[in-house]
Amino acid sequence: xxxxxxxxxxxxxxxxxxxxxxxxxxxxxxxxxxxxxxxxxxxxxxxxxxxxxxxxxxxxxxxxxxxxx
Numbered sequence: 139x140x141x142x143x144x145x146x147x148x149x150x151x152x153x154x155x156x157x158x159x160x161x162x163x164x165x166x167x168x169x170x171x172x173x174x175x176x177x178x179x180x181x182x183x184x185x186x187x188x189x190x191x192x193x194x195x196x197x198x199x200x201x202x203x204x205x206x207x
Contacts, residue, residue: 141185144182145175145178146175148175151184152173153193153196154174157172169185170183170184171185172184
């Protein structure tokens, strides 16, 4: 499953902060989490699979930067 930005059409995302509002909570019930497009900065919601992939990639980059120092 490939997720594209609704605004610009690119596929580069990062995780976005969760806000405790009705809209975020409704998406959370559907297992969709906030993501932000790295190209245009637009906030949207992505499936759990995408968010886990982004989170694991972020952890790997942090681990790599710690060992490089």
